[in-house]
Amino acid sequence: MKKCYLAVDIGASSGRLIASHLEDGLLKLNEIHRFKNGIVQKDNQFCWELDRLFAEIKKGIKKCRDMDLKPESIGIDTWAVDFVLLDEYDNPLTNSVAYRDSRTDGMMEEVFKSIMKERLYFETGIQFQKFNTIYQLYSIKQKNPEILEKAKSFLMIPDYFNYLLTGKKANEYTNATSTQLVNAFTKKWDHEILDQLEINKEIFQEIHTPKTVLGNLTENLIAEFGFDMKVILPATHDTGSAVISxxxxxxxxxxxxxxxxxxxxxxxxxxxxxxxxxxxxxxxxxxxxxxxxxxxxxxxxxxxxxxxxxxxxxxxxxxxxxxxxxxxxxxxxxxxxxxxxxxxxxxxxxxxxxxxxxxxxxxxxxxxxxxxxxxxxxxxxxxxxxxxxxxxxxxxxxxxxxxxxxxxxxxxxxxxxxxxxxxxxPIEATAIGNIVSQLMALGEIEDINEARTIIKHSFEVKKFLPTPIITH
CATH class of the missing domain: 3.30.420.40 (ATPase, nucleotide binding domain)
Incomplete structure (x- = not known):
């Protein structure tokens, strides 16, 4: 079986599994599986279909086996801000509501009643958007406080998929920063903000950085796939991975x-x-x-x-x-x-x-x-x-x-x-950034500078110049 590294890149409209390997100092990509994604309406809210998405991830992994590919590792990236709350039995407490849902209407202004806008920015450095995680959580606190009372774990979407793969819970740094709840300077969950909003800080996991080897697959998945591999954290925020490229x-x-x-x-x-x-x-x-x-x-x-x-x-x-x-x-x-x-x-x-x-x-x-x-x-x-x-x-x-x-x-x-x-x-920038993070974690690439040099030589970049203004 041919050794490869798997990137799972899921955006708002589609997802893909891309296998990659280094060949003569160049990065080679091979799309293994592509599937649709989108928002659906459940219980009068716009939601993501996480069960279906995870089934698609597993389908793509199984295709590797059929194609005689042996993944050494896998990394998952998705969009930001959205999350899953788990109860004491590690079951989701709600549907995975999407950021485009209207539940955050007016929540930003409610938060500003407890925390000055300027203070929130100077501590987190995060852009004000009404769908940021902080406003989603505050909406739950205002409208369905019993859900937060039952919550034992907070996982962002790629964190949740990683948990399903490994049984291990962790919050990845790049995606965590999009919540507007991480201090820009300490790089940790801002407990003062959480306390001021009366959101239980115990539900948040330890923050891990890209290139962290989270662990191996669960025994059930090893049996299902017929092989094991390492689950590595890339920049799980898709833009974080894309910028690496x-x-x-x-x-x-x-x-x-x-x-x-x-x-x-x-x-x-x-x-x-x-x-x-x-x-x-x-x-x-x-x-x-x-x-x-x-x-x-x-x-x-x-x-x-x-x-x-x-x-x-x-x-x-x-x-x-x-x-x-x-x-x-x-x-x-x-x-x-x-x-x-x-x-x-x-x-x-x-x-x-x-x-x-x-x-x-x-x-x-x-x-x-x-x-x-x-x-x-x-x-x-x-x-x-x-x-x-x-x-x-x-x-x-x-x-x-x-x-x-x-x-x-x-x-x-x-x-x-x-x-x-x-x-x-490059076109597949996010998947590429995901892959090189795994390669750096495994010591196949030394650092970000070497990664960018390899990317520069591996993929076509087209140049566009301003159209000259013709004067008469």
């Missing part, structure tokens, strides 16, 4: 482009200052206690929803082609307006926004899609301006990573708007 970060702003757009820089200390608070930037944990100083912007979720609203009549590539045919349409929306988080109909919400702001209303699929792409670029441009103001320097390059980097038109729009060089790739 940016080949060069010295003069570069990155955009991790997927359902969300995460735009920022890598830093070695948190920037918890008033200007960062005013601009609503976050200091999420990264590998080796680096910080991802970034802004979380609505991403390709909007175009995903538009595609769904058109009953999948158009592919993403066809929508891009329709945009190219649009002439003279320039309306834009504020992509971070909460109305776009989970509207009944994204197309109608965009049209209403344009009408309310006295702009031309997009009616054709091409106009709707162009409105989204132009609006995303506007938000990117604004975030870049704010980053350069805070750092008091100009960044020469932008590196777009993740699935969204395949959109050549959007890459060119970004280059033209920012007047910067745009580099696109």
């Amino acid at each position: 940016v080949p060069e970060l010295e003069e570069t702003i990155y955009i991790s482009s997927g359902t969300w757009s995460l735009i920022g820089v890598e830093n070695h200390f948190p920037i918890c200052i008033t200007k960062a608070l005013d601009y609503n930037f976050t200091n999420e944990g990264g590998i080796d206690y680096r910080y991802r100083f970034l802004k979380n912007i609505m991403g390709l979720w909007m175009i995903q929803e538009v595609k769904r609203n058109y009953h999948d009549h158009y592919s993403f590539a066809e929508l891009v082609d329709l945009v190219r045919q649009v002439q003279g349409f320039t309306s834009t929306v504020n992509v971070d307006d909460p109305r776009f988080l989970k509207p009944e109909n994204m197309i109608e919400e965009i049209q209403s926004y344009c009408q309310e702001t006295n702009q031309a209303v997009p009616y054709t699929p091409g106009e709707v899609a162009k409105c989204i792409f132009d609006s995303l670029v506007c938000s990117y441009q604004q975030a870049i301006t704010e980053i350069e103001e805070i750092f008091e320097r100009n960044f020469e390059k932008i590196n777009v990573i993740g699935g969204g980097c395949q959109n050549k038109m959007l890459n060119q729009f970004i280059a033209d708007a920012t007047k910067k060089e745009v580099y696109a790739g």
Whole structure:
């Protein structure tokens, strides 16, 4: 059987298991299994199907055996902020409610009654978003306090899957920071915040960093799969893994482009200052206690929803082609307006926004899609301006990573708007970052610098230059 390392990368719309190995100093990837993910309605709430997702993870692991692959290790990453509460018997107390659910409406303002907004930011360094874990937990405390009273363990989504694999409970650092409950300086759960909100701090697990070998599979799973392997913590927050894959970060702003757009820089200390608070930037944990100083912007979720609203009549590539045919349409929306988080109909919400702001209303699929792409670029441009103001320097390059980097038109729009060089790739950035974390844990790769050198030589990165302005 051929030795490999497994990355489980689950995003808001799909999941995949990717096997990888080193060959002649290069990283090779092989997609083993791909499956759909999405929010479903249960008991009048929007929820994730965790049982089904774990079944898909197991299905992918079994495919390795059928393909004569022997995984040495496995690492799991997912989206952030969402979690599972377990009772004294280690059973989930509730459905796994998704961050797009409305239960957090108004909760941020309720928390501010107990903790000043400024204090919360200066201690955690985390961007204010109404769906952060802190507001989800506070919603449970306000509406269903009996659930928190019964809770014995708090696990974020990848923590929960790791528990199902190993029987061991741990909170991983990069994902834990997204809760807005970890102190940016001590890098531990902030007990003062938890005490002030009267949330039981005993339910939280010890925080472990990426590259931690959590353990081996349970005996039942070894019997089911026919082999054992190590379960290793990558940066379990998918963006944390994705940023590891940016080949060069010295003069570069990155955009991790997927359902969300995460735009920022890598830093070695948190920037918890008033200007960062005013601009609503976050200091999420990264590998080796680096910080991802970034802004979380609505991403390709909007175009995903538009595609769904058109009953999948158009592919993403066809929508891009329709945009190219649009002439003279320039309306834009504020992509971070909460109305776009989970509207009944994204197309109608965009049209209403344009009408309310006295702009031309997009009616054709091409106009709707162009409105989204132009609006995303506007938000990117604004975030870049704010980053350069805070750092008091100009960044020469932008590196777009993740699935969204395949959109050549959007890459060119970004280059033209920012007047910067745009580099696109690697595409499977999150899985790659996940894999190299495992390789570093096992001593196959020495450190993050060697990892990024290997990534740079292993995967194609395309370059986009600003279109020259022709003057007569």
